[in-house]
Amino acid sequence: MTSCPIHDPRIIEALEACRPGSDDLQDPAMEPLARQIGVFPELGTLYDRLQRTDRAIAEAFQRVPVPAGLAARTLARLAAAPDPLGDLLLIPLASADVPTLHEDIPPKAADCRTRRRRWLWAAGALAAAACVLVAVLLNLPKAAKFPGVEEVLNQAIAFFDRDARTGGTLLGPASPPPAGYPPSAALPVRTCEVRWRPIHDFLDSRGTAYDITGPGGVSATLYVVKLGLPGLGSSPPGVPMLATGHRSTAVWQEGDLLYVLVVEGESREYERFFLELATGPVT
């Protein structure tokens, strides 16, 4: 059982993503799970147990009593709401039928014209407001567009996965870091081998990546971009903020610079990386 990968987050996430009674396991993305099930019978047993458990939970999810009279109350509320089509209904009038004097206009047609004018004014006002809103949004600082810390962490892992992480310049007195994107003051990398290189599309921004090999051999990349993300700490946490797919990551803010660290490995590698920065290699 020791070699069975049931503690591998990727395998667990894949196991959990398979719907009961589906052919999700045939999905090409599930191939690693299917292969491991073929190798480890205990994983197959776990898969079957999870499928049966999920089937029971899915069934229980549907078992909610519906209150009496809900349909009647809902229909009554719908009936009280304005008819969305009725409000926009315009009665077409042929030119020959258009009365020349205002008082000759039948009340219904006059209502329609008034309503039409009102809608045109409203549409014009809305269009103008939309233009102003778009202009304001386009001029907002980039950080305002960020969906949140979790999305930044996910994007960092995705970037790390497609990042070749080669061709950097060895950091040293002869090749100092680029101005404006220094390594983090909160990350003591003096005992590490560090290579820096420019990056162009990290979180839609330019910046610098520092490829770090820790004293004990743990690899990590520190991405630095000029972005502001509200509410972040000013130093990296001792445990990763997100660990998934054999990547552990954290983000913090130092002044106007956003630092995102991606460590190759799970939480324990992340923690080891920081421990070794402080104490040297852990044997």
Added chain:
Amino acid sequence: MGDDASTFDPAQVVADHLESVYRYAFRLSGSAVDAEDLTQQVFLTAHQKQGQIRNAGSTRGWLFAILRHCFSKSCQKRRPTPAANLQLNVETIPADPPTGEAIDQEQLQLGIDQLPSPYRVVLAMFYFENCSYREIAEKLDLPIGTVMSRLARAKGHLRTYLFDSNRRTEAARPRSAAKPRG
């Protein structure tokens, strides 16, 4: 029928989909009052935006999408939900899984209620809508990795609540370390 945009009949749509929308709303909100309010909001919105229905047969999914939107909006108005313990734990998978009827409804809902709303939505889409992780990612416009991570954590948390009485108290305790901090 209510599945055709050109013949949208509110009464028929309500008759066809009210119960499933209410059940879904109850699982998301955890309260009968909130679920009824959400359900009525869904049908009102559907009534106002009936022109958006594109394909016959898509009404149910469209109503569920409106429901998720209404729920997310209602969550923004409330205080933030504390992050629950979302540790992955495959040991909570029972060796002898129960039937759906044997699952304690109160514990099920308490377990769902403990989850932050983004996890609750992913969980409900998996169990209630029977969506695949790819469909969830597509409908919520989220990266697949985020969906798989949330799904695994939410399911693990729910099973802890349902099947591990010793850890139920621990799972219910807010724990900021389980959620991205910042």
